[in-house]
Structure formats: structure tokens, C-alpha cells
Amino acid sequence: MGIRFLIGLQVMEPCGVLLRIQWMWRWQLPTNEPDYRLMRRVALGEEEAVAELYDRFAPLVFKLSRQFLTNTAESEDAVQEIFVRLWKTADRFDPRKAKLVTWVMLITRRHLIDRIRKKSVRPKQQELGEHHGETATDGPLPSKIWLEERNHMLLQQLQTLPELQRTVIERAYFQGFTLREVSRQLDAPLGTVKSALSRGLLRLRERGDKEKSAFH
């Protein structure tokens, strides 16, 4: 079965407004694509499908949870919540937009950030202030000492970044502040914060890859 659609046309309307009538995506939906079919089965709650999803991605999901959260028990709770969330959102997976691993890790990161933001731990004044002279504001924050213990290599790599990139990563990525909040805290334009965050994350990855290669 299928739904019939027609190809859209791209026309230039006389007044200059460009209209784009899009291809109907269902025409190209890769219904035989294995990951798409897997997520359809996950959406139906099939245990075998959920087990397959777990076996493929649990190690990655768990490692990321350990990076963000303070102990193993909390990380395991987060993994359970994440897989329930993956089940609830399984019908939204579209392989034309992203690979399944990208989708899974996006859901994971969003859940962990939401979890951090809900935590009531207040940051120590000097932990936020030492970078830019800003006073700490309300917000969730894993203690810097814990962060150091859990993520020694990551902390080392963070220290090699330019100050702005390091600060925005710490505040947005680990402390759960929104980008707008970071922009206000640093009195920097939102676009500048986004660019710094994006470049910093990419640099961390590049340097992490080099470190890993150096040991192999």
C-alpha cells in the first residue's frame, strides 16, 4: 500500500516570492531500511526489538550518562529512563534525516541535560566565577571535583581550549545552562556563544581522537 503524491514544482511567483513545494517524503520513505523497521517494532513495544536496541546502544548511552552523572546508580536510572524515552519517540525516527546512532545519542543527550537542569545542586561560587569573574547563579552543577575524577582526559582537553570556548562548554554542556543563560552570564551575543560552543566541541573531539591514536 502507499499513499499517492505528486512531485512538487519550484516556481518563481511574479512578485518575487520564491515558493517551494516539496517532494512528498513518504514517496521516498525507506520502509525496508533495517533501522527504520527496527524502530517501528520498538514503537510497538516488541521486547525483541527493544533488546536489540539496548544491545547496540546501551554501552554508549551508559558511558555518556557516566560522564554527566555523579554515580553508577544514577547513571543506570538514567539509562532506563532514556530507553523508555526512545520507545516513546521511536515513531518519530526518520532515517532520511539522521542515522539511528545519531538519533539515539541526541535523545540521550537531551535527557541528560534535562536531568541536570532539574537537579537542585547549587554551584560553588568560585567554580563559575574563576573563568570570567562572574558570580555563580542558580543552576544545577556537578561538582568540579567530581568532574575531574570522572573525566580526567576531558578536563585536560578542556584546558587546552581558548577561554571562551572552555567556559561555554562547561556552562552549557556540563552545568545545564541554556545558551541564552550563558549569553547573559558572559554578556556575549547569543551567536558568539553558539559559535564558540560549536567550535569548542569540535576541537575537543579532534583532540580526543589524536590522544586516542597516540596510545594505539
Add this chain to the structure above:
Amino acid sequence: MMTTYEQPDKKQLLELAVLDSHGLLEPLESDLFNSAFLNAPVTLQEEIQKMQEELAVDTSLLPSDLPDASLRRRVLDAVAKAADEEADRLAPLALIGARAGASRHNQRSVGTSGWRAVAMVLFGVSVVLAAFSISANNRADDITKYALNADVAQTMSDLVGTEFGEFIRNPSAPAVGLERTNGDPTGYVRVAINERTGAGYILAIDLKDGEEFFIQGMTPDGTIIELAHLVAGNTPVVAQTFSVDIAIAGTLTYRAIDTTGKVVWS
């Protein structure tokens, strides 16, 4: 003077892609990124997908811990429990519109997982119908039969696709209903446009076999814009997406014309 929607340039889009893959964009920003991604050239889309995949699988800076073996069973049990709770909540919806005899027969022939799937499909469809202000009473019969006979794993995508989620419960995307100009009460056509992004969605239910028309939008100055061309097929629901300049997204009125140019829905 109307302005065209500014698609982010490649550099901006790549930056947004990095932030999106780390879950750092707000929901609206993420929607705008998705919209910009869909409008980007295929080569750029592929570049972004590859980059996001590399970021997703990168473990170079992650701790080396692995989950305990017992976590697997706990996760499976947690998902099963959540699914059962959802099915219990939705089960009454699965009987909406179904004839009592048919439903009893179906309850004998459809296992628990089948009813769970049907309930989820019907819930999804009822949400769509409610969002588009369509009474479910008459439609539920056809949709129930369709869902029970169809590959339910495909049904939601087949019926309304994955894009409809962007329009449901979205205050920036009000839906407008069209009615047949000849007074025939059968069928429904609904148009929704996200006024923040210009992304549009058309939903048509119970069109006549072979029915064909063009949905048009009209700006306040009388300019007519063709939004979509719909042809009724062999399923009860037809849906299509489109996009327009955000400058006019909130100003359009709608109608449908047939192949002779006659207005048939307004």
C-alpha cells in the same frame, strides 16, 4: 516588499548541526534547524549527517565504564511496564466507533500486542483529528478497519507521516478547515502553516475515489499561490507538506480548485 526566508549559510548550518547533535538547541531552534536541513542541498545534508554520526559514536572523551549485565533486564522491564501502562490508558479509544459485534470478534482474533498497536494508532489518529477539529465519530469506523487490516507498524507513517508531529499541539501552526462548495458534507481538508518557519501541512480525509484538486493560498493583495496537488488514493487519509515564505505564512486564505479551475473547497 516581501522578504524571503533566509536559509542559514553552510557555516551556520554546520554550527547548528553540532549544537543540535549535542542536544543544546532549544525546541524552536531545533525545529528551525530541521527545517533548514530539509531545505539544504543534498550534498550538504549528507555532510551534516556524516558529521553528526561521527560525533555520536565518538567515545574518545567518554569514561570507559560499561553497564552491569543486570541493567539489560531492568531496561526491558521498564519499557514493557511503560508500554503496558500506555496501552491500558488507550484501550478504550480502540473501541471508538467500532461496532460491538465486530469489536468482540476482533478481541478474539487480535492479541494483546495487536490491540496495543491499534490503540496507539487510533490514539495518534484521534490526536490528529482533534488537532484539525474533525469529529471522529464517522471516521473512526473506517480508520479502525484500516488499522486492524493494515500493517500497523506502518500505519501512522502511512496515514499522516512523521511530519505531522510538528503541527500537532503547535500554537504557531493553527489549522484551517475547508468545506466542499457544493454542500456535500463528506470528506475533510485541513491546512496548517507554521507561522514561524513557513512549513505547511495539508491533511485530507475521505476524499472520493480519483478526486483531484489543487490547494491554493491567497495573499491579502490577491496573489494566488499553488500549495499542493492532491489526488485521492486507496487510503482514507492523504497528507502533504509544503513550505512558503514566512513573511506571508500567517496571511493566507485557502481554497481548492479542480482540474477545470472551478473552486471546489473553500
